[in-house]
Amino acid sequence: MDAKMQNQTKVKRSTTLIRLLKFVVGTYPVPFIIGVVSIIVSAAAAVRGSLFLQNLIDDYITPMLKQSAPNFAPLFRAILIMAGIYLVGVIGTLLYTQIMAVLGQRLQKKIRDDMFVHMQSLPIIYFDQNDYGDIMSRYTNDVDTLMQMISQSIPQFLNSVFMLAFVMIGMIALSPLLTLVTLFIFLLSIGVVRVLTTRSSHYFKEQQKQLGKVNGFVEEMLNGLKVIKVFSHETEAKADFDVFNQEYQADSAKANAYATMLFPIMGNIGNVLYVLIAIFGGIIAINGWSTLTLGAIAAFLQLSRSFSQPISQISMQLNSIVLALAGAERIFQLEDSPVEVDAGHVTLETAQDGTKNNWNWRVPQAGGSDQLVPVRGRIIFDHVNFGYLPGQTILHDINVTVEPGEKVALVGATGAGKTTISSMLNRFYEINSGTITYDGINIQNIKKDDLRRSMAIVLQATNLFSTTVRENIRYGRLSATDDEVEQAAKLAHADEFIEELSQGYDTKIDGDGSDLSQGQRQLLAIARANVADTPLMILDEATSSIDTRTERMVQAGMDNLMKGRTTFVIAHRLSTIANSDLILVIDHGRIIEQGNHEQLIAKQGEYYQLYTGKKSLS
Amino acid sequence: MQIALHFFVLEVLHLFRTLLHSVRQYRKLSLLSPLFVTAEVGIEIFIPYLMGNIIDNGLMKSNQSYVIHYGLILLAMSIVSLVCGASASWTSAHAGAGFATNLRHDLFYHIQGFSFTNIDRFSGSSLVTRLTTDITNVQNAYQMLIRQAVRAPLMLIFSIVMAFNVNSQLALIFVILVPILAIILVTILHFGRPLFRIVFRRYDTLNRVVRENVRGIRVVKTYVRKNEEEEKFKSASKGIATVFTKAQRIMSMNGPAMQLVVNTSLLLLSWFGAKMIVGGTFQTGQLVSMYSYSNQILFSMSFLAMIFTQLSLSQASGDRIVEVLRDQPTITDQKGALTDVEDGSIDFQNVNFNYADAKRSILKDINLQIKSGQVIGIIGETGSGKSTLVQLIPRLYDTTHGKVVVGGHNVRNYDLKALRDNVAMVLQTSILFSGTIAENLRWGNENATDEQVIRAAKIAQADDFINEFDDGYHTYIEQGGNNVSGGQQQRLTIARALLKNPKILILDDSTSAVDTHTEQKIRQGLREDLPETTKIIISQRIVSIQDADQIIVMDHGQIQDVGTHEELVQRNQMYREIYEFQQKAGDEN
Numbered sequence A: 001m002d003a004k005m006q007n008q009t010k011v012k013r014s015t016t017l018i019r020l021l022k023f024v025v026g027t028y029p030v031p032f033i034i035g036v037v038s039i040i041v042s043a044a045a046a047v048r049g050s051l052f053l054q055n056l057i058d059d060y061i062t063p064m065l066k067q068s069a070p071n072f073a074p075l076f077r078a079i080l081i082m083a084g085i086y087l088v089g090v091i092g093t094l095l096y097t098q099i100m101a102v103l104g105q106r107l108q109k110k111i112r113d114d115m116f117v118h119m120q121s122l123p124i125i126y127f128d129q130n131d132y133g134d135i136m137s138r139y140t141n142d143v144d145t146l147m148q149m150i151s152q153s154i155p156q157f158l159n160s161v162f163m164l165a166f167v168m169i170g171m172i173a174l175s176p177l178l179t180l181v182t183l184f185i186f187l188l189s190i191g192v193v194r195v196l197t198t199r200s201s202h203y204f205k206e207q208q209k210q211l212g213k214v215n216g217f218v219e220e221m222l223n224g225l226k227v228i229k230v231f232s233h234e235t236e237a238k239a240d241f242d243v244f245n246q247e248y249q250a251d252s253a254k255a256n257a258y259a260t261m262l263f264p265i266m267g268n269i270g271n272v273l274y275v276l277i278a279i280f281g282g283i284i285a286i287n288g289w290s291t292l293t294l295g296a297i298a299a300f301l302q303l304s305r306s307f308s309q310p311i312s313q314i315s316m317q318l319n320s321i322v323l324a325l326a327g328a329e330r331i332f333q334l335e336d337s338p339v340e341v342d343a344g345h346v347t348l349e350t351a352q353d354g355t356k357n358n359w360n361w362r363v364p365q366a367g368g369s370d371q372l373v374p375v376r377g378r379i380i381f382d383h384v385n386f387g388y389l390p391g392q393t394i395l396h397d398i399n400v401t402v403e404p405g406e407k408v409a410l411v412g413a414t415g416a417g418k419t420t421i422s423s424m425l426n427r428f429y430e431i432n433s434g435t436i437t438y439d440g441i442n443i444q445n446i447k448k449d450d451l452r453r454s455m456a457i458v459l460q461a462t463n464l465f466s467t468t469v470r471e472n473i474r475y476g477r478l479s480a481t482d483d484e485v486e487q488a489a490k491l492a493h494a495d496e497f498i499e500e501l502s503q504g505y506d507t508k509i510d511g512d513g514s515d516l517s518q519g520q521r522q523l524l525a526i527a528r529a530n531v532a533d534t535p536l537m538i539l540d541e542a543t544s545s546i547d548t549r550t551e552r553m554v555q556a557g558m559d560n561l562m563k564g565r566t567t568f569v570i571a572h573r574l575s576t577i578a579n580s581d582l583i584l585v586i587d588h589g590r591i592i593e594q595g596n597h598e599q600l601i602a603k604q605g606e607y608y609q610l611y612t613g614k615k616s617l618s
Numbered sequence B: 001m002q003i004a005l006h007f008f009v010l011e012v013l014h015l016f017r018t019l020l021h022s023v024r025q026y027r028k029l030s031l032l033s034p035l036f037v038t039a040e041v042g043i044e045i046f047i048p049y050l051m052g053n054i055i056d057n058g059l060m061k062s063n064q065s066y067v068i069h070y071g072l073i074l075l076a077m078s079i080v081s082l083v084c085g086a087s088a089s090w091t092s093a094h095a096g097a098g099f100a101t102n103l104r105h106d107l108f109y110h111i112q113g114f115s116f117t118n119i120d121r122f123s124g125s126s127l128v129t130r131l132t133t134d135i136t137n138v139q140n141a142y143q144m145l146i147r148q149a150v151r152a153p154l155m156l157i158f159s160i161v162m163a164f165n166v167n168s169q170l171a172l173i174f175v176i177l178v179p180i181l182a183i184i185l186v187t188i189l190h191f192g193r194p195l196f197r198i199v200f201r202r203y204d205t206l207n208r209v210v211r212e213n214v215r216g217i218r219v220v221k222t223y224v225r226k227n228e229e230e231e232k233f234k235s236a237s238k239g240i241a242t243v244f245t246k247a248q249r250i251m252s253m254n255g256p257a258m259q260l261v262v263n264t265s266l267l268l269l270s271w272f273g274a275k276m277i278v279g280g281t282f283q284t285g286q287l288v289s290m291y292s293y294s295n296q297i298l299f300s301m302s303f304l305a306m307i308f309t310q311l312s313l314s315q316a317s318g319d320r321i322v323e324v325l326r327d328q329p330t331i332t333d334q335k336g337a338l339t340d341v342e343d344g345s346i347d348f349q350n351v352n353f354n355y356a357d358a359k360r361s362i363l364k365d366i367n368l369q370i371k372s373g374q375v376i377g378i379i380g381e382t383g384s385g386k387s388t389l390v391q392l393i394p395r396l397y398d399t400t401h402g403k404v405v406v407g408g409h410n411v412r413n414y415d416l417k418a419l420r421d422n423v424a425m426v427l428q429t430s431i432l433f434s435g436t437i438a439e440n441l442r443w444g445n446e447n448a449t450d451e452q453v454i455r456a457a458k459i460a461q462a463d464d465f466i467n468e469f470d471d472g473y474h475t476y477i478e479q480g481g482n483n484v485s486g487g488q489q490q491r492l493t494i495a496r497a498l499l500k501n502p503k504i505l506i507l508d509d510s511t512s513a514v515d516t517h518t519e520q521k522i523r524q525g526l527r528e529d530l531p532e533t534t535k536i537i538i539s540q541r542i543v544s545i546q547d548a549d550q551i552i553v554m555d556h557g558q559i560q561d562v563g564t565h566e567e568l569v570q571r572n573q574m575y576r577e578i579y580e581f582q583q584k585a586g587d588e589n
Helices: A002-027 A029-066 A073-120 A124-129 A132-174 A176-223 A225-230 A234-287 A294-305 A308-336 A418-425 A448-453 A469-474 A482-491 A495-500 A518-532 A548-562 A597-603 A606-611 B002-022 B024-044 B046-059 B064-112 B116-121 B124-146 B148-166 B172-215 B217-222 B226-251 B254-279 B284-325 B386-391 B416-422 B437-441 B450-459 B463-468 B486-498 B516-529 B565-571 B573-585
Strands: A347-349 A360-364 A370-374 A379-386 A395-402 A407-412 A433-438 A455-458 A536-540 A566-570 A582-587 A590-595 B346-353 B363-370 B375-380 B401-406 B423-426 B504-508 B534-538 B550-555 B558-563
Touching (some): A002 A029, A073 B254, A132 A176, A132 A294, A132 A308, A176 A294, A176 B064, A234 A294, A234 A308, A234 B024, A234 B046, A234 B064, A234 B124, A294 B284, A418 A582, A482 A518, A518 A536, A518 A548, A548 B573, A590 A606, B046 B148, B046 B284, B064 B284, B124 B148, B148 B172, B217 B226, B254 B284, B363 B386, B386 B504, B450 B516, B486 B516, B550 B565, B558 B565, B565 B573
Parallel strands (some): A407 A566, A407 A582, A536 A566
Antiparallel strands (some): A360 A370, A379 A395, A379 A433
């Protein structure tokens, strides 16, 4: 079972690798090929440089030692030629390091941009199922390691492979017998590298696991630090922490020990090889078992110096390539996620002045001419069923008719399905069966962007962006003038606190919003919806974080705002919905009661129970 | 450039002085590592020299026994050097891991001593990063410092000495090449390093755009802002790519530059070496050993540059750790502090409060007397100072002026643990910890019997729903408490506080998610079962506080009015308005 799974990951890895290479080579074929050629040239020049020692000793120094009046001119020429070869090698290195640096960056940008563009088209469900931190790390960690792999690991890996190959060829050319000694050390090295890297990667994995535990514990304890203080629980927290900390230490020490031992061990094995070559080479040469010149031995010694380095490099780079492939897999997984479906052909035509009054749906007709349907905001849910996952039903048989301009309130416990119903309207999710019509048009036939443009939403969790207050409000409608922005803020009672900010409407805010209170953020979100000025509006617990006094003031503005628009209101406090035209009581994904306040109170059912505080909503 | 380098070294030293306190029992290991490294380098450095001898005296003179004799000696040396090198790695890794563990321990303990004022200065997630990623960076730097950072300069110096020893004339080549390479390396660092800092800053922008888009994806889709957001992102990613490309290109000059210098050195050695050999003042074997020394000298220089880069990268992490370590707890115990809180009376005397370095006062001229056993209600807008006011009672913050007296003594004279054991506080955000419900409740009193736990849960109206869970009191609460609803979390946190059996109980808007009916039962339970306890209730809903003995109306950091419900409805306009609005709204019933 385990072996099978390992096999599967291997297959997956290799498909990822192939796809990645196709992407790299396919995007920049010429630079990539030039890069690889440069690597080969660079490695060949380096090996040729080591071999030069043989020529130097055997062809120049030794003969000249016998001459009474040595002529240095040929040596000078040889050195000049060598300088030329070295120069070619340096240029090769220069070329491939520069190309790979630039290539890595270009690809990095391309991958990031592609990913972001694709992400913008993903359905909401993707964001429900994938953790924010997880998505985030694809843009940073995963792309970074991938880029590292393209600009460093792959070139270095290739360089080491060619280096090793050329060194081998050079060695065989110098002396096949000595190459046998080298091969013996070569196998020994591979064994050592394997043992050390498997051990270190085993402990690194353990270390990561322990780190995860430390992380989880620390996160919980630091987020609850104020509770710890209130309960004087410091001693217990410290004791628990020490346990995690100790466990982490053991693995961390071993992982690092094995990893860092690789280099001194490989380096010294290189020394052993160096010595062995001298001994065996010496014996062979002295006994004349094979024609082994002094120059050949010296060159062989020099070559052996560039032998152990590539072996440890190959193993290290292979490790980081595997790591990067895991990241690439996650990136591809995001890019392969299916995008939102949109088969809509009905488009929205907004009036030039941007107000909601003259909006039309443009419905293409079979004959070719388009029919214009005025946007009024009539919504009908007809036998709608829905589930987030296949085979699951969250909403059961929802039937609602909402006339233009009506205020509809959705009431129910957390998790009853209120937000889900509203999310069907803007097609954040696709219904399983039934139909939803908007002014008589099935919303499946309306282009998604246009459908969404026709409605504004204020959510409980307010998301703002890191820009000025003004731009945050204008986000609702880009064509809004400064005046309209300020009017919208006034209506939402947001102008009061905005004026108090250091630069008023031009104050830059932090998207995560540590500088504004939750209530103030909600007021901005309401203003943003105001400025959008759409025929349909969804308010999902829009005032939950606003204190009663402010809410009371906002309420007037909100009522104003709802006039002439179809509005869906989801409220935790029943106070805000008593004046609704229609109240839907939702329980476990079903509408169990519907009617206006008076009707439902008279009915003495669930709504009555909730309203009189006999039952709780949470 | 030199001055910059000098400053860098000073900064790092300063940084390390604080961090090195955490080495403690790993001092021995930390010293062993450089010793092993020195031994390793000391042995390794003779290998090329002896190798030259083998060639000149053994090979050239066809002296096989010389070759074998010295060959075996060299072999033995290589093996000893290998053992030393491996030992250095082992000791440095263990010393590093131990040091990091101590540092993490010190940091965590230090944070546990923080007051609310300290806590407010650092966000939770930033402290988590400091305890994990930053310490790992420092650990790597430390490991490098006691091994590679010793090895590289030793190698450089020893190799130069040996090179001069072999042939001082030929070694003059290095006198020229070493400064040239140094200049090249420093120049690359000089131009490359600042760019990386810019890159890191631009990463923040990119992360922000992604974060805001992922979190706000519903807003982006609602207002159909795909194209605008894509533009925003592309400009951020382009910002990174431009600078990063430049930085990488500069740093990539390292490789070819090294190669150029190394090759030049080899050619110079070959030319002058050959001349000297032919001239009879030099030998072939010595030339071979010079090649080796040349490599060692030049590569240890590039290694030094790398170490320098790595250490400077971890400097930022070190700074961030030290920043926390140097942040002294603003509230600490004093010697001979009181450990007994007599009763639940509270007295605020001319209290002013403002947060550190903020000019605006959060609380102004607070004077208030609360008798032991009273029920106090506090109402006011968000930001009016309600929470801050009550947090002064268990001394979570210290007053800026004036004093808070609990049980007849200034809160500053109490032992902190004693004070907080007697003042139970339920915070606005209910936080539970991973563990069973019973374990969570026993935070209030770890020795509480099952009966006491159940009794507290009953008063907090939590017993019923706890029993509905399959595992009852042994139900496991997940991290963040996601498997219980908001209202349930609030009731559990109240029960947890009750188990302290406190003299003063503070509920900071802690029943907001509980329905009015249940909330009423909780209040009734508190009144009946804890008659002696002073109870302070902050709430948005008047219904929650209207039967209190005193109701405090807070406005802009001041006490605007104090009175009973009837009195306030009569005379206080703000109170009356809220009351009428809530009445009309129906929250009342």
